[in-house]
Amino acid sequence: MSQRSDKIEKDVNASTANRLLVICVDRDNDVGEKAGIVTPVVGRDACIEAAQRLALEDPEDADSNSIFSAIKTYEDLVSKGYQVEVVTIAGVKDRGVQADEKILSETRKVLERFSANGAVIVSDGEDDESVIPVIQNVLFSSKSCDESK
Structure with a gap:
């Protein structure tokens, strides 16, 4: 078993999150701009299709590899017993506040369909990772609303 697999297994056993x-x-919406894909993209098969279309349009774009990495993470977590959904969300070409607002909106939309109590963020770099606090805020406020019901 690889070190990564061991780590995931330890995290599963130590975690209270079971719906991930x-x-x-x-963040810069290459998937939409280059491949014409409307986000959010929800589900394993839809994400594979999006990654393939983006890779065909621009084989050098790192976002297609990020999508495939998210799918691999999804499959690893499913094999460990988690209830998991995989999604691709995007901002806008010019990034900035508008991109963050779109990512916030898409995350909320996804959480309406799949109520998660944890998340794994996959990206191709620092710019995309800057939205992690935005996603955490939506996830935790969604979780708080679910607990108050």
């Missing part, structure tokens, strides 16, 4: 959302973030 694997989120691939494309």
Whole structure:
């Protein structure tokens, strides 16, 4: 067993989160701009299709590899017994506040369909990772609303 697999297994055993959302973030919306894909993309097969279309349009774009990495993470977590959904969300070409607002909106939309109590963020770099606090805020406020029901 690989070290990564061991780590995932330890995390599963130590975690209280059992409904996870694997989120691939494309803050500058290459998936939409280059491949014409409307986000959020929800589900394993839809994410595979999006990654393939983006890779065919621009083989050098790192976002397609990020989507495939999110799918791999999804499959690893499913094999460990988690209830998991994988999604690709995107901002806008110019990034900035508008991108963050779109990512916030898409995350909320996904959480309406799949109520998660944890998330794994996958991205191709620091710019995409800057939205992690935005996603955490939505996830925790969603979780708080679920607990108050």
